[in-house]
Amino acid sequence: MCTNNTDAIISVFHEPNKHLEIVENKIPEINENEVLVKIKYTTICTSDLHTFSGRRSSPSPSILGHEIIGEVVESKRKTDDNGLTLESGDLITWSVYAYDPNDEIAQKGFPQKSKSLFKYGHVENSEKTPLNGGFATHFIIREHTTICKITKDLPFPSLSPINCTHATIQGAIRLAGDFNNKKVLVSGLGILGLSACAQINEKNASFINALDLDKNRCNKSHDFGSNKSLINLDDIETKYDIIIETSGNSKAIENCIDKLDIGGKIVLVGSVYTQPNISISAEKIVRNLNVILGIHNYTPIDLINATNFVTEFNQKYNFENLVEKEFKFENINQAFEYAMSNKCYRVGLTH
Ligand SMILES: [Zn+2]
Structure with a gap:
């Protein structure tokens, strides 16, 4: 049973250069091998800006955002991709896509190009595919997504770009x-x-x-x-x-x-x-x-290695400083305006 009785808040992308609409969205029961996450931090990736400005086409209505970390609310999956037990309260990062491991292209070593690829932050938000973008309070991680547990000891702005930039x-x-x-x-x-x-x-x-x-x-x-x-x-x-x-x-x-x-x-x-x-x-x-x-996107081992790298070397390279400005999630439209008009490494959203 889902232990979360509240609705999620999502920001909906309807069309380029228009404000994202903040609305409530029911949190459905999750399926076998899925994980319900409460989003803790997101960074606005350059590809989000490309979608927002219309330079890249994207289905709508959708929830943009894919550089994310979150806390497990409910897991119907036993372990992450390092074999560590997944439990409520764990902080995790996950791949920007879910794929079919039996797909011919995935079997050739290119899961990020498999035919049934499901790319988070780039799909329509519907009853069939709910809560699959990062600019929201909650997220449902689908089956066959790479998941890595991460330490809570590091600053969230350092951890958020692991699953896109660093991987x-x-x-x-x-x-x-x-x-x-x-x-x-x-x-x-x-x-x-x-x-x-x-x-x-x-x-x-x-x-x-x-x-x-x-x-x-x-x-x-x-x-x-x-x-x-x-x-x-x-x-x-x-x-x-x-x-x-x-x-x-x-x-x-x-x-x-x-x-x-x-x-x-x-x-x-x-x-x-x-x-x-x-x-x-x-x-x-x-x-x-x-x-x-x-190289376009990455494979599961790349996410695992990126997570290990940032965890080990965060202090040496101060990735935290690359988030130049932070906004609260509810002020996401201000965050986008800022990111569009300033040349930032990253703009962060706190949740
Ligand atoms: Zn990205």
Whole structure:
């Protein structure tokens, strides 16, 4: 039986650039293997802003929001993905999607692309799919969602971006392979780029250079492990073994590919919005033995590793400071206005 007798409060996205509507929503009985969560903290992800501003289409009415942490209210699932018992009151993070593990694509190792993918914060809010977005008081985690218990000792603003920002970078790092003694460039120094600097800094790279047009963002990257920051790639002669590209900007990607050393790899992370096609020299890629990789979302192990990383290194890198402004959940429209008109790493919502 559901132990929560109150209704949830949700913020409903109807159409781009219109205020989110705050309404009550009944909390239904949860099904086998589902978990009812009381949301404790959410951060507004850049993709929420893309949806809100109409740059990305999304079903409506829906509840946006997917960078979340929450407390278990009721669990019909025994354990999290580390095998730890799930109980009421546990603080958890969970993957941005639920998938069918028997799906052919999931079986190939790409659960985030399985045919029956259910992507939280991007689905219609209906009786069939209730409470599946982060900008609400409650959330229902569906079967086959990766769940990790997290410590309550760390600041919530540090923990909230684990399941989107940090897990995605874990995926990029997994694709890039061994960083030992490698010359690394991180391109784009929003929260994804800073996460990449920090996570790579623990992997014995030879050095990490960081690239962004914004001087303040360049300077910030030094607190997250970059050895040198650049506003123009041509300022130095260096070629790179591994480049993590988070800006998604076509010109930046072309310039980065041009700076790959023999055998160098580039992982594209930021190209999740429409940009002009890039122009590359296939001959140069072949002769230089280069590899171009893409990562979109992540796999269960990436979320587990991201959770472990933030838990271990939160103090060293001060992820808490990347939430530059906080609003109460009921003031979500103010929070969106602020996030749309200020270039923040993250805006946080307290619940
Ligand atoms: Zn996100």
